Amino acid sequence: MGVRRIPSRFFGDGVQMAKQAIRSETGIKPYDVQRIRQDFPALNQTVYGLPLIYLDNAATTQKPQAVIDAIMSFYLEDCSNVHRGVHLLSDRATKKYEAARIKVCRFINASSEKEIIFLRGATEAINLVAQTYGRQNVGRGDEIIISAMEHHSNIVPWQLLCEAKNAVLRVVPINMHGEFQFDKYEELLSARTKLVAITHVSNALGSVNPVQDIIALAHLKGVPVLVDGAQAAQHIPVDVQQLDCDFYALSGHKVYGPTGIGILYGKADLLESMPPWQGGGDMISSVTFEKTLYNKIPYKFEAGTPNIAGAIGLGAAVSYLQGLGLNKIELHERDLLAYATEALSNLPGVTIIGTARHKAAVLSFTVDGIHPHDIGTILDQEGIAIRTGHHCAQPVMDFFGVPATARASLGLYNTRGDIDALVAGISKVREVFN
Amino acid sequence: MPDLRELYQQVILDHHKKPRNFRKLEKANKQADGYNPLCGDKVSVYLEVEDGIIRDVSFIGTGCAISTASASMMTESLKGKSLSEAELLFDRFHKLVTGDNSADSDVSALGKLAVFSGVREYPVRVKCASLAWHTMHAALEGSKDTVATE
Numbered sequence: 001m002g003v004r005r006i007p008s009r010f011f012g013d014g015v016q017m018a019k020q021a022i023r024s025e026t027g028i029k030p031y032d033v034q035r036i037r038q039d040f041p042a043l044n045q046t047v048y049g050l051p052l053i054y055l056d057n058a059a060t061t062q063k064p065q066a067v068i069d070a071i072m073s074f075y076l077e078d079c080s081n082v083h084r085g086v087h088l089l090s091d092r093a094t095k096k097y098e099a100a101r102i103k104v105c106r107f108i109n110a111s112s113e114k115e116i117i118f119l120r121g122a123t124e125a126i127n128l129v130a131q132t133y134g135r136q137n138v139g140r141g142d143e144i145i146i147s148a149m150e151h152h153s154n155i156v157p158w159q160l161l162c163e164a165k166n167a168v169l170r171v172v173p174i175n176m177h178g179e180f181q182f183d184k185y186e187e188l189l190s191a192r193t194k195l196v197a198i199t200h201v202s203n204a205l206g207s208v209n210p211v212q213d214i215i216a217l218a219h220l221k222g223v224p225v226l227v228d229g230a231q232a233a234q235h236i237p238v239d240v241q242q243l244d245c246d247f248y249a250l251s252g253h254k255v256y257g258p259t260g261i262g263i264l265y266g267k268a269d270l271l272e273s274m275p276p277w278q279g280g281g282d283m284i285s286s287v288t289f290e291k292t293l294y295n296k297i298p299y300k301f302e303a304g305t306p307n308i309a310g311a312i313g314l315g316a317a318v319s320y321l322q323g324l325g326l327n328k329i330e331l332h333e334r335d336l337l338a339y340a341t342e343a344l345s346n347l348p349g350v351t352i353i354g355t356a357r358h359k360a361a362v363l364s365f366t367v368d369g370i371h372p373h374d375i376g377t378i379l380d381q382e383g384i385a386i387r388t389g390h391h392c393a394q395p396v397m398d399f400f401g402v403p404a405t406a407r408a409s410l411g412l413y414n415t416r417g418d419i420d421a422l423v424a425g426i427s428k429v430r431e432v433f434n
Numbered sequence: 435m436p437d438l439r440e441l442y443q444q445v446i447l448d449h450h451k452k453p454r455n456f457r458k459l460e461k462a463n464k465q466a467d468g469y470n471p472l473c474g475d476k477v478s479v480y481l482e483v484e485d486g487i488i489r490d491v492s493f494i495g496t497g498c499a500i501s502t503a504s505a506s507m508m509t510e511s512l513k514g515k516s517l518s519e520a521e522l523l524f525d526r527f528h529k530l531v532t533g534d535n536s537a538d539s540d541v542s543a544l545g546k547l548a549v550f551s552g553v554r555e556y557p558v559r560v561k562c563a564s565l566a567w568h569t570m571h572a573a574l575e576g577s578k579d580t581v582a583t584e
Contacts, residue, residue, distance in 0.1 A: 369451075371498035373473040374442075377556060381438055390474050403474035403496050432442050433499070 031332045036324065037413045039064040050383030053421045058203050058231060058362055058409030059387050061256045063317070070316035071258060074309045082308055083282060083299075097308050100315025101298070107318035108229075108248060109239040110265050117264045117271070117298040118311045122230035123153040125249035125264035126197070128301060129226055130157040132274040133247075134195065140166040143192040147172040147180055147209070148399060149202040152392040154228045158197060167194070174399065178205035178354040185214065189221055196225040200232035204393040204407065205354025206337075206362030208236065212243050219244065224270065230254055230262075234411065235333060235360040237326040240265050252310060256412075257317030261310030264301070271297045278303040321412075329412045333361040336410050340419045347426055353405050361410035364391070367429060372406040375429050379406075382425040440552035441559070442499065449503035454510055455492040462492075468569030468581040470561050475501045479569045481512075488512050488520060491570075498562050504550060505566035511547055517574060523547075524567045530554070531563045 037043050042062045045052050054062060074096065080089035082097045098113075105113040119125050134157075138144065144158050148171050155169075162169050170193075172185045180198075189196075196218045201208050215225045224246035232238060234255045240248050247270070252261035266274075276283055276294050280303030285293045294300045321329065340363055344350050349368035367375055376388035387407045390397045397404060408422055459465075459480035468477045475497035482490040491512045493505045508527075512520050526544055528534075533554035541548050553563045565581070572581045 371473070371502075373475075373498035373559075373562065374500070377441070377559060378438060389472060394474075397474065403476070432438055433447060 031324075031328050033332065033413060033415050037415075039066070039320075040413055041065060041068070043413060047383045047385075048381060053382075053384040053418045055408040055410065055414065055418060055422060056385045056387050057234070057411035057414075058254070058391075058407065060253045060259065061234060061411050062413070063258065063313075064256055064320050066320045067257055067313045067316045071309045071313040074312050081305055093308055096312050096315075097306070100311045103315040103318050104250075104263055107238075107322060108233065108250070108265060109241050111241060112268060114297050115265055115268050115271065117266065117301045118306050119262050119264055119301075120260055120307070121253070121262035122228060122249040122251040123157075123262075125247075125262060126154055126226065126228060127157045128264055128277050129197075129247050129249075129266070130161045132277050132301075133224075133270065134158075134161040135165070136273075136275060138162075138165050138167045138194045141192065142167045142194040143170050143188075143190065144168075145170045145172060145185070145188055145193055145196045145198075147185075147198055148174045149178060149180070149205055149207060149209075149393065149396055150197075150199055151203050151228065151230065152394070153230075154197055154199055155395070168192075171395075172198075174205075174207075174396075177356050178202065178207045178396075179356045180207065180209045180214070182210065182213065186217065189217060189223065191221070193218070193221065193223045196223055197228065198225065199228040199230075200238070201229075201235060201360045201362075202354065202356075202393070202396070203231045203362070204364055204391040204396045204405070205356065206359040206364070206409075207354060207356035208232075208358040208360055210358075211245065215244050215246075231360065231362070234321075234329075236330050246270055252314040252317065255314075255317055256320060258310045258313035261307045261314045263314075268297060271301070276300050276303070280304040282306075324412065332412060333410055333414075336414055336416065336419065337361040337363070339416055340408070340410070340422070343419055343423045344426075347423065349430065350426065353400050353402065361414075363408045363410075364405040365408075366402055366405055367426065370429060370433050372404045374433070375406045375426070378429045378432055379422070379425045382421070382428060384422055384425045386422075437552075441556060443549045443552065445507075445546065445549045446499060446503040449506040450499035453493075453502050453506040455506065456494060457492050458494060459490055459492040461490065464573040464576070466569045466573035466577055466581060468495075468565045468572070470497070470501065470565050471582060472558075472561060473498060475562060475565055477501065477505055477566050477569055479505070479566060479573050481570070481573055483517065483574070486517050488515050488517070493566060497565070500550075500553065500559055500562040501565050504563045507547055507549075508566050508570060511545065512570070520574065521571070524571055527567055528564055531560050 040062045078092040080093045082094040101113045101116045105116050170188045173181050211227050218225045226247035227245045228249050230251040246267050248265040250263045253259040283295050283300050283303040285295050351366050353364040372388035389404045461482045462480035464481040477495035480492045491509045531553040569581045
């Protein structure tokens with residue numbers, strides 16, 4: 001089968017089209033970014049006497065007041081343990097914790113909240129699948145397919161599994177734009193393939209992968225697919241039923257929620273067939289020294305007291321995002337990305353790394369003769385927070401032949417003014433080095 | 435607000451653009467590799483030591499302006515020094531960039547290396563400035579492991 005046609009709206013369409021689309025989709029006023037910024041108290045500060053320009057959203061996002069309030073309210077009023085208590089506070093905590101699961105379920109359109117497992121983050125979600133589904137189903141000589149643009153967290157868990165099972169890790173290459181090479185993927189997929197693990201959006205390049213086609217092709221061969229969504233759900237609407245993915249990993253702090261919380265989505269029948277991962281309280285239905293019976297999903301995979309406040313905060317975050325509308329966020333960010341791409345491309349000596357046609361609002365770049373770390377320090381002095389380094393994607397850096405890049409990653413609250421500040425900041429960098 | 439010019443002094447920018455002793459040293463009898471995972475900086479330091487004296491020293495690698503200039507200026511300042519003088523210089527340099535003003539830190543003894551005093555205002559850059567020095571220290575100690583600053 002061929003690659004699914006990507007709707008033309010994903011191609012470098014202009015600002016006007018995006019604005020029109022916003023108007024036509026909502027039928028009301030366009031996305032009011034200045035009002036939205038007021039929801040984020042951390043944005044309202046100065047660094048070194050200058051207004052903060054926060055462009056490190058792929059590392060973590062700032063939190064809206066609604067998230068901070070939800071966490072605070074739990075600790076102020078409802079703090080107690082979940083699922084086992086007979087008292088009122090435990091009942092309230094349990095209800096809020098389970099309500100958060102339902103909110104996340106709706107956010108990614110899972111068919112049931114029992115398919116949502118609360119974990120520490122996307123990294124832990126991937127490790128869980130590797131250590132349960134992987135250990136159960138991958139054997140000697142079997143193969144796992146990933147891509148060349150994976151974050152280390154979607155490489156190393158599979159390497160650990162392959163090492164333990166004498167299995168083989170296969171890597172789908174990327175092209176010079178940082179795009180997944182679908183034809184190479186078709187060649188690699190074989191009867192030996194036991195799992196495909198692919199990032200939805202590349203953290204270092206911004207490339208959005210054709211995951212729906214990747215999944216459809218894998219399913220033709222009976223191979224399940226894990227999607228690493230750590231960099232996706234904050235930028236684009238995610239519908240796990242439409243994607244038909246078998247597993248989806250999501251990180252709370254990258255979707256404007258708290259740190260230390262994330263989820264694994266898994267299809268119920270798969271989760272039920274998998275052995276537990278960690279043992280402890282809450283993941284059992286009965287324990288004797290002779291035989292322990294495990295709890296039903298999702299609790300089978302939630303050993304010990306979970307991050308209750310974190311889950312509640314994550315629930316508040318996804319409700320906040322749904323209130324704004326992921327479609328509107330996507331359009332706003334696409335406008336910013338187009339604006340920023342043009343502005344940076346016009347700067348002499350600046351090279352954008354990662355020029356996929358279908359991209360999320362992540363801009364990795366280099367400046368001739370100036371190391372990204374120096375760029376980062378000088379921009380910081382201008383109040384501009386970006387990331388520099390290999391972005392936990394060393395194979396990507398090796399592919400492009402750079403030791404590191406500077407990365408500006410945009411979020412729902414960034415403005416064209418932020419991009420103008422970045423452009424001025426890069427000019428300042430060149431000035432210092434001149 | 436720290437002044438960027440204090441960090442990126444002309445001497446530093448000059449050594450960044452034209453690093454001195456930037457080569458492999460064929461006659462080296464001490465060598466070590468250093469790596470800064472934070473920014474991907476890599477440096478290899480080569481030393482030719484004879485009778486306890488550093489006869490020659492060089493480096494290769496990739497890195498930011500601060501780490502390249504630091505490595506370059508380190509090689510210039512170490513040539514002809516005894517091993518104990520080299521270690522003392524490392525100690526003083528380290529105190530300079532970390533802002534440690536204890537009694538035995540003597541900035542005047544650092545000579546040109548004093549241009550790195552601006553680094554103390556940028557805590558995350560201390561590793562850049564000290565990577566080559568840690569690597570030199572590992573080479574003198576005969577360490578086989580790559581020096582990592584994290």
